[in-house]
Amino acid sequence: MDDRELLKTVMRIVGEENCRDDCAILPCGDQVMVATTDMLHKTTDFVDGMTDWQIGWMSAAVTISDIASMGAAPKYLLIAVGLDRWEQLAGVMQGAKDCCTRFGAQIVGGDIDRHGELTVVTTGLGLTSRRDLARREGAWPGDLVCITGVPGQAQAWLDGYKQFEKALFEPQPRVAEGQALARAGVSAMMDDSDGIALSLYDLMSVNTCGFAIDSAFVPRPDEVPEPQARELALYGGGDYELIFTIAPDRYPVAGVPCTVIGTVTEKRSVLVDGRPMEKRGYQHRW
Amino acid sequence: MDDRELLKTVMRIVGEENCRDDCAILPCGDQVMVATTDMLHKTTDFVDGMTDWQIGWMSAAVTISDIASMGAAPKYLLIAVGLDRWEQLAGVMQGAKDCCTRFGAQIVGGDIDRHGELTVVTTGLGLTSRRDLARREGAWPGDLVCITGVPGQAQAWLDGYKQFEKALFEPQPRVAEGQALARAGVSAMMDDSDGIALSLYDLMSVNTCGFAIDSAFVPRPDEVPEPQARELALYGGGDYELIFTIAPDRYPVAGVPCTVIGTVTEKRSVLVDGRPMEKRGYQHRW
Incomplete structure (x- = not known):
C-alpha cells in the first residue's frame, strides 16, 4: 500500500475534483484563493543534523512550493506543531516565520500539541487572479x-x-x-x-x-x-x-x-x- | 511548562495580534475569511472506544467550532492524516466528511502521511461579513x-x-x-x-x-x-x-x-x- 493508492480511497470519499492539483482552488471575491496542507514529522522528513530553525523553514517551504506551483502569491500560513520537547518550539517557529517573510507570507494562526515525535503541519493560503492560475491539467501535444x-x-x-x-x-x-x-x-x-x-x-x-x-x-x-x-x-x-x-x-x-x-x-x-x-x-x- | 506559557513564545515570534482569537481574520473580497488549524492525536485526544468515523467527526468538529465562535459560516476544510495503520483512513475521512456536510462545509484538500500514531490536523476556513464577525475582544462592564x-x-x-x-x-x-x-x-x-x-x-x-x-x-x-x-x-x-x-x-x-x-x-x-x-x-x- 503506497500513498497514491490511499489517495484513491480519499478520492472516493471527498470527490476526485478535490485531488487534482497541488492546492485547492477557492473563490475569494474577484480573486482565486489556493489552499494546501502538508504534514511533516521527524521519522520521515526531518533528518538528523537539521536544526530546529531548518525544520521550521522546510515545513513552511514545502507548503509555499505548492502555492508557487499554482502561480499564486503565498499570503498566509497556519502552523500546527506537535512537540515531544517544548524547547524546540521557538526555533521551529522562527524558521517558519523567516521562510514566510522571505516569500511574502505571514503566519496568522496555529496550534501547539504535545506529541510523541516532532510533527509539523503547515497550511498555506495564496492569492492569484483567475487568469493567472496554473493547474496540472492543460498539457497539450507539442508543448x-x-x-x-x-x-x-x-x-x-x-x-x-x-x-x-x-x-x-x-x-x-x-x-x-x-x-x-x-x-x-x-x-x-x-x-x-x-x-x-x-x-x-x-x-x-x-x-x-x-x-x-x-x-x-x-x-x-x-x-x-x-x-x-x-x-x-x-x-x-x-x-x-x-x-x-x-x-x-x-x-x-x-x-x-x-x-x-x-x-x-x-x-x-x-x-x-x-x-x-x-x-x-x-x-x-x- | 503548559501550552499557555508556550503560546507566549509563539506570540513573541509571530506577533500577539495573530493569537487573539479562535481564528485568524483575513480579507476576502468584501467578506472576511476566518482560518484556524487544530492538531489531534491518539494519545491525547482519541480515547479508547472511539470508532474511526468518530475520530474523523471530532477532528472536523473542533475546527468547525472555532469558526462558529467567530460567527462565521464554515466553508472549507483541509485535513492532514498521519497513520500508523492505513486501514483507518477511510473511516476517518468519512467521519470528517459527514461532519463537514452536516455543518455546510466541504473537504477541499489534504495530505496523507505515515506516522507513529494516528494524528489528524484539520484546517478550517469560514466566511462572514465584517459587520457580523464576533471576536474575543469587546466585552463591556455590565454585559x-x-x-x-x-x-x-x-x-x-x-x-x-x-x-x-x-x-x-x-x-x-x-x-x-x-x-x-x-x-x-x-x-x-x-x-x-x-x-x-x-x-x-x-x-x-x-x-x-x-x-x-x-x-x-x-x-x-x-x-x-x-x-x-x-x-x-x-x-x-x-x-x-x-x-x-x-x-x-x-x-x-x-x-x-x-x-x-x-x-x-x-x-x-x-x-x-x-x-x-x-x-x-x-x-x-x-
Whole structure:
C-alpha cells in the first residue's frame, strides 16, 4: 500500500475534483484563493543534523512550493506543531516565520500539541487572479516539458553527497518563477517534490496526453558520477523545482531560468529516452 | 511548562495580534475569511472506544467550532492524516466528511502521511461579513456572560459517566447559534473547549474588564452528584459550547437557547461565587 493508492480511497470519499492539483482552488471575491496542507514529522522528513530553525523553514517551504506551483502569491500560513520537547518550539517557529517573510507570507494562526515525535503541519493560503492560475491539467501535444533548477540534489545528500545539504535542509520554493510562468501562460504545472518520474505520471493522470523526455537534457547534481547522477535527477525526491509544460511559442519566459527536457505527446505514456519510464520516486509506504 | 506559557513564545515570534482569537481574520473580497488549524492525536485526544468515523467527526468538529465562535459560516476544510495503520483512513475521512456536510462545509484538500500514531490536523476556513464577525475582544462592564448548552459533559464521560459518550465522541459545534449570536451583536465570544474557567481567563487577557459568575446558574451534567457536577461544569474541558458576553438589551437572542451565568465587571478579575476562580481546566503539559 503506497500513498497514491490511499489517495484513491480519499478520492472516493471527498470527490476526485478535490485531488487534482497541488492546492485547492477557492473563490475569494474577484480573486482565486489556493489552499494546501502538508504534514511533516521527524521519522520521515526531518533528518538528523537539521536544526530546529531548518525544520521550521522546510515545513513552511514545502507548503509555499505548492502555492508557487499554482502561480499564486503565498499570503498566509497556519502552523500546527506537535512537540515531544517544548524547547524546540521557538526555533521551529522562527524558521517558519523567516521562510514566510522571505516569500511574502505571514503566519496568522496555529496550534501547539504535545506529541510523541516532532510533527509539523503547515497550511498555506495564496492569492492569484483567475487568469493567472496554473493547474496540472492543460498539457497539450507539442508543448515543451521544462524544469527549473537542478533536480536530484536533495536525494543526492541522502545518498552521501554532503555538499547538497542546503538543497535538502533549506529548500527554496520557486515563488517568483511560478508567478512569472503562470502569467506567461504555461499549460500545466506542479512541483517535483516526489521526483520527475512520479510528477510526470501525476500530470498524465489528469491530462489526456503523455510525455517523452530525454534524460541527456535533464540537469544533474554536480560532482555525482553517472549513472547515479541520471538516477538522482529522474527519480530523486525532496526537491521543490517546478515542472511545467508550455507551448513552444511562449518559451522562453523572461526571468525564469529553466531547461527543456522533453515534449508532450499524444500517446498516453511516460517515456524516457524512448522507453517507458519507471513509475517510482518518493512515496510513503505502509 | 503548559501550552499557555508556550503560546507566549509563539506570540513573541509571530506577533500577539495573530493569537487573539479562535481564528485568524483575513480579507476576502468584501467578506472576511476566518482560518484556524487544530492538531489531534491518539494519545491525547482519541480515547479508547472511539470508532474511526468518530475520530474523523471530532477532528472536523473542533475546527468547525472555532469558526462558529467567530460567527462565521464554515466553508472549507483541509485535513492532514498521519497513520500508523492505513486501514483507518477511510473511516476517518468519512467521519470528517459527514461532519463537514452536516455543518455546510466541504473537504477541499489534504495530505496523507505515515506516522507513529494516528494524528489528524484539520484546517478550517469560514466566511462572514465584517459587520457580523464576533471576536474575543469587546466585552463591556455590565454585559451578561452566557453559555450555550450544558458544559462538563465531555469531562463527565472521562470521569466515568458513560451516558455522555456522544458529548465527547461526537461534539456538535454551535454553528447556527454562533452566526445568530454574531448577527445579534454579542460583544465577545469564544468556544469553551478548555473549560469555562480557562475561557474566562482567555477572554480577560484580551479585554480590559473582568468577569463574575454565579456557579448556581451554570447548567450541570445530568445525574452527576454535587460537588462533582459543579467541578465538571466549571473546569471540565472537551465541550464545544459557546461562551459569550452580550449587552442586556440584546438578550435573549431568538433561536439560541442559552443560560446567563454572570456579568462583565470593571474590575480585572475572574470571580466565581464572589471568590477568585481557579485558573485551571484542559491544558497540555510538557
